[in-house]
Every structure is written in C-alpha cells, then in structure tokens.
Amino acid sequence: MKAxxxxxxxxxxxxxxxxxxxxxxxWLAGQLQLSVTLLGIVEEGAREPVVRQVLExxxxxxEATDVPYTTRVRPGRARRVIVAEAVPEEHxxxxxxxxxxxxxxxxxxxxxxxxxSDLPVPFIYTAAAHRRxxxxxxxxxxxxxxxxxxCWGVEMAxxxxxxxxxxxxxxxxxxxxPTTERLEAHWQDLLTTDTPQARRLRAxxxxxxxxxxxxxxxxxxxxxxxxIVAQARAEPYDLIVMGSRYSSQSLRSxxxxxxxxxxxxxxxxxxxxxRAGQWCALAERGLEDDKY
Numbered sequence: 001m002k003a004x005x006x007x008x009x010x011x012x013x014x015x016x017x018x019x020x021x022x023x024x025x026x027w028l029a030g031q032l033q034l035s036v037t038l039l040g041i042v043e044e045g046a047r048e049p050v051v052r053q054v055l056e057x058x059x060x061x062x063e064a065t066d067v068p069y070t071t072r073v074r075p076g077r078a079r080r081v082i083v084a085e086a087v088p089e090e091h092x093x094x095x096x097x098x099x100x101x102x103x104x105x106x107x108x109x110x111x112x113x114x115x116x117s118d119l120p121v122p123f124i125y126t127a128a129a130h131r132r133x134x135x136x137x138x139x140x141x142x143x144x145x146x147x148x149x150x151c152w153g154v155e156m157a158x159x160x161x162x163x164x165x166x167x168x169x170x171x172x173x174x175x176x177x178p179t180t181e182r183l184e185a186h187w188q189d190l191l192t193t194d195t196p197q198a199r200r201l202r203a204x205x206x207x208x209x210x211x212x213x214x215x216x217x218x219x220x221x222x223x224x225x226x227x228i229v230a231q232a233r234a235e236p237y238d239l240i241v242m243g244s245r246y247s248s249q250s251l252r253s254x255x256x257x258x259x260x261x262x263x264x265x266x267x268x269x270x271x272x273x274x275r276a277g278q279w280c281a282l283a284e285r286g287l288e289d290d291k292y
Contacts, residue, residue: 006034006035006089006090006091006092006281007029007034007035007036007037007070007090007091007092008025008028008029008032008034008035008036008037008091008092008093008094009036009037009039009082009085009086009091009092009093009094009121010022010025010026010036010037010038010039010058010094011039011041011078011082011093011094011095011096012038012039012040012041012051012054012055012058012096013040013041013042013043013047013051013078013098013099014040014041014047014050014051014053014054015097015098015099016099017096017097017098017099017127018095018096018097018098018099019054019096020096020126020127020128020129021094021095021096021097021125021126021127021129022054022058022061022094022096023061023129023131024094024096024124024126024128024129024130024131024270025094025124026058026061026062026065026067027065027129027131028094028124028133029062029065029067030065030066030067031133031159031160032156032159032160032282033159034092035067035068035069035070036062036067036068036069036070037069037070037071037072037085037091038055038058038059038062038069038070038071038072039071039072039073039074039081039082039085040052040054040055040071040072040073040074041073041074041075041076041078041081041082042073042074042075042076043075043076043077043078045075048073051073052073055071055073059071072085078098079115079118082095082115082119083115083118083119083120086119086120086121086123087120087121088120088121088278088279089279089281090121091121092121092122092123092124092281093119093121093122093123093124094123094124094126095115095123095124095125095126096125096126096127097127116244116258116260116261116273116275117244117258117275119275120278121278122148122152122272122273122274122275122278123272123273124239124270124271124272124273125264125270125271125273126269126270126271127268128268128269128270130238130269130270132238133156133160133162133238133239134162134163134238135162135163135164135165135235135236135237135238135239136153136156136157136162136163136164136165136237136238136239136240136241137164137165137167137231137232137235137237137239137240137241138150138153138154138164138165138166138167138241138242139167139168139169139228139231139240139241139242139243139263140166140167140168140200140201140204140243141168141169141197141243142168142196142197142198142200142201142204143196143197143200144276145243145276145277146243146276147276148243148274148275148276148277148278148279148280149241149242149243149272149274150166150204150243151280151282151283152241152272152274152280152282153166153241153272154204154207154208154211154213154215154283155211155280155282155283156239156241156272156282157208157211157213157215158211158212158213159282162213162238162239163213163214163215163216164208164213164214164215164216165215165216165217165218165231165235165237166201166204166205166208166215166216166217166218167218167219167220167227167228167231168190168197168201168217168218168219168220169219169220169221169222169223169224169227169228170187170190170219170220170221171221171222171223171224172221172222187219187221188219188221190219191217201217205217218231224259225259225262225263225266228240228242228259228263229263229266229267232263232267232269233267237269238269238270239269239270239271239272240263240267240269240270240271240272241271241272241274242259242260242263242271242272242273242274243260243273243274243275243276244258244259244260244261244273244274244275244276260273
C-alpha cells in the first residue's frame with residue numbers, strides 16, 4: 001500500500017479545545033506510518049482566518065515529522081462536512097472537541113454522538129494528545145458485529161508492537177435462554193465452555209498470537225458500560241477500541257443508547273469506534289509491507 005491510498009482525516013473548526021486531537025493525530029500518523037488529510041471546517045465566515053492559522057500550525061508539525069499530508073478547507077457545519085469528506089476505505093477520522101458551549105451540549109448532546117451513526121468510517125475521539133501506544137484494550141461482545149473492531153484492535157497492536165487486552169463483559173441474564181444461562185453460570189471460566197462467545201474469543205486470541213501480538217483475556221460480569229469504564233480505569237491503557245452495533249439506518253438506534261457513546265463521554269483517553277461492517281484497512285491492505 002502507498003501512503004496516499006489511506007490516511008488519517010484530522011478535523012478542526014479552529015476551536016482551541018480541539019487542538020490536542022490534532023497533535024495526537026499527527027503523532028499517531030507517524031506511529032502507524034499513514035499519511036494525513038487535514039480538514040479545516042469554516043462554520044462561520046469570520047472564523048476562516050482562525051481555521052487557516054490552525055491548519056498552518058498543524059502542517060508545520062507534519063512537515064517536522066516527515067508525515068505526508070494534504071489539506072482541505074470546507075464551509076459548513078462540522079458534522080455535515082466531516083461526514084461528507086470521510087471516504088470509506090480511505091480514511092480513519094480523528095476527532096476532538098468542537099468547542100460547543102455547555103448549554104448547546106446539554107440541549108443537543110455532544111457533537112460526536114450526533115455524528116457517529118452517520119460516519120461511514122471508523123473514528124478516534126480524544127480530548128488529549130496522548131502520545132503513547134503501548135497497551136490497547138479491545139472491548140468485544142464476541143459476536144459477528146464485533147469483527148471489524150476486533151480486527152482493528154489486533155492490527156493496530158501488531159503495527160506498533162503494543163500489548164493487547166481483550167475485554168468481554170457478561171451481562172446478567174435477562175432471558176431464560178440456554179446460552180445466556182451458561183454464560184452467566186460460567187463467566188469466570190468462559191473459555192472452557194462451548195458457547196459461540198467462547199469459540200470466538202479463543203479464535204481471536206489465536207489470531208493475535210499468530211500475528212505476534214501479546215494478548216490476554218479479561219472477562220467481567222455486570223453492566224457493559226460500567227465494566228468497560230472500570231477496566232479502562234484499572235490499567236494504564238493508551239487506546240480503547242470498541243464496536244458500535246447500530247447504524248444510522250437502524251430503528252433500534254433511536255431508542256437504545258449506544259455503549260460506545262457513553263464510554264466516550266466518560267473516559268478521557270483516546271477511543272477508537274468501529275461500526276459493525278466497517279472495513280479493517282490495516283489488515284486488508286497489508287500495511288506492514290510498505291513504508292512511506
């Protein structure tokens with residue numbers, strides 16, 4: 001793969017609150033050996049000079065680290081512009097705060113929450129320039145919809161030589177199904193069962209081992225959101241990788257809260273969100289064989 005074929009899409013509307021995400025994106029591009037597409041969003045005409053100043057400062061960082069880049073400036077609301085500019089199989093989006101007022105966040109919710117169901121590509125949200133990637137936590141429900149997130153977690157760990165923790169949360173059984181009963185009864189020794197989740201988790205650990213990734217399994221029991229946050233806070237993870245089951249076309253997304261969104265709102269570390277079915281570029285295009 002060539003650098004111009006896949007890139008990090010770094011987004012800014014000029015808000016100072018979003019600068020740490022730009023710094024993080026520049027650093028991450030170097031770690032993953034990816035190029036950068038730098039997107040400046042002019043939400044109001046008077047803000048264009050500020051946006052261009054931020055772009056100029058960021059391009060200076062990119063040139064100093066020899067990361068290939070291109071820049072774009074687009075007018076419009078951030079959510080619509082980012083969704084329109086993010087191209088499937090070409091971009092991994094890096095987002096930070098858009099500097100919305102507390103009142104607006106309270107009335108309309110965080111910008112990423114409204115954006116995540118429409119984004120056609122995976123995205124990383126971070127409020128800080130966390131320049132370390134030694135330990136990665138992948139949270140998985142160990143079912144088919146988690147495949148893309150699992151792939152991104154394994155391949156990112158392989159790419160940078162990070163240790164990987166696979167987290168699976170067994171929720172309290174709500175229905176009397178044989179599989180859910182076995183899961184709850186044997187959650188502490190889950191891998192010894194013949195449940196679909198156990199088979200998938202064993203295969204995931206085997207895949208990580210085959211890729212040369214140091215991986216371990218952590219199984220918790222309880223509320224999914226609570227247990228993910230608890231695990232993320234228990235150890236010094238540098239990146240949290242999560243799947244998001246619901247798309248913008250899903251009726252269920254209208255009345256079921258997305259676990260990924262709630263975790264994003266709680267944790268301050270970078271979180272990579274991969275929606276079900278989104279392409280795992282790091283595996284498919286063989287990035288390990290190319291340098292830029």
